[in-house]
Amino acid sequence: MGGGIWVAIRDHRADRYGGDIVNRTRLLSEIVDATAGVYGKDRVGVRLSPYGNVNDIGDSRPVSLFRHVAHSLSESGIAYLHLIEPRAGAGLTEVNDASAPSATALLRDDFRGPLIASGGFDAASGSTALASKLADAIAFGRAFIANPDLPERLRLGAPLNAYDRATFYGGTQVGYTDYPGLQEEAADSRLVPT
Ligand SMILES: Cc1cc2nc3c(=O)[nH]c(=O)nc-3n(C[C@H](O)[C@H](O)[C@H](O)COP(=O)(O)O)c2cc1C
Numbered sequence: 001m002g003g004g005i006w007v008a009i010r011d012h013r014a015d016r017y018g019g020d021i022v023n024r025t026r027l028l029s030e031i032v033d034a035t036a037g038v039y040g041k042d043r044v045g046v047r048l049s050p051y052g053n054v055n056d057i058g059d060s061r062p063v064s065l066f067r068h069v070a071h072s073l074s075e076s077g078i079a080y081l082h083l084i085e086p087r088a089g090a091g092l093t094e095v096n097d098a099s100a101p102s103a104t105a106l107l108r109d110d111f112r113g114p115l116i117a118s119g120g121f122d123a124a125s126g127s128t129a130l131a132s133k134l135a136d137a138i139a140f141g142r143a144f145i146a147n148p149d150l151p152e153r154l155r156l157g158a159p160l161n162a163y164d165r166a167t168f169y170g171g172t173q174v175g176y177t178d179y180p181g182l183q184e185e186a187a188d189s190r191l192v193p194t
Pocket residue numbers: 003004047084088090091092118119120121139140141142143168169
């Protein structure tokens with residue numbers, strides 16, 4: 001699914017999309033079914049932010065809600081479930097609260113397909129998460145913006161370019177296409193007068 005789906009939960013609706021958990025998650029189920037009908041379920045993935053509260057989205061009882069969602073998605077046989085850990089505030093802030101609950105740990109057993117975790121990971125914590133089978137893959141946001149060759153850097157243990165938060169939502173290519181790759185950095189350093 002394109003940019004990801006936020007399950008907006010404000011329990012004000014009185015129709016079949018409001019009220020109990022089944023009703024509140026109906027829209028997501030319908031979207032998954034419709035999308036899978038067009039592209040095939042093996043080409044549909046869902047991204048969720050279970051403990052997220054960005055833009056006033058949130059739920060007072062996220063555990064039961066998202067366990068239900070993860071179980072339903074598992075039954076539907078979609079390609080993957082991608083979770084944003086709450087500790088990194090979805091990349092919107094510099095907060096990295098290691099004491100926040102782990103969405104991936106919560107839902108690992110409910111979703112039996114491939115699970116992708118994101119939010120506040122670096123090379124070390126990502127490797128640990130994979131080794132402990134917490135997730136099947138790790139996704140990176142901010143680090144990927146600033147490092148066009150992030151996989152290569154992680155493989156080599158090379159230092160990462162620091163991201164510039166001021167350009168994250170700038171609306172131009174600045175801060176998106178101008179971070180140097182490793183080869184450029186190496187070429188630059190060879191040209192520096194000594
Ligand atoms: C500039 C920027 C734009 C983002 N846009 C989206 C988006 O459109 N949809 C989405 O699901 N997440 C979006 N995110 C969140 C990231 O995908 C990711 O979950 C978040 O940055 C946490 O991962 P990180 O700690 O590796 O950065 C965005 C993050 C940043 C920094």
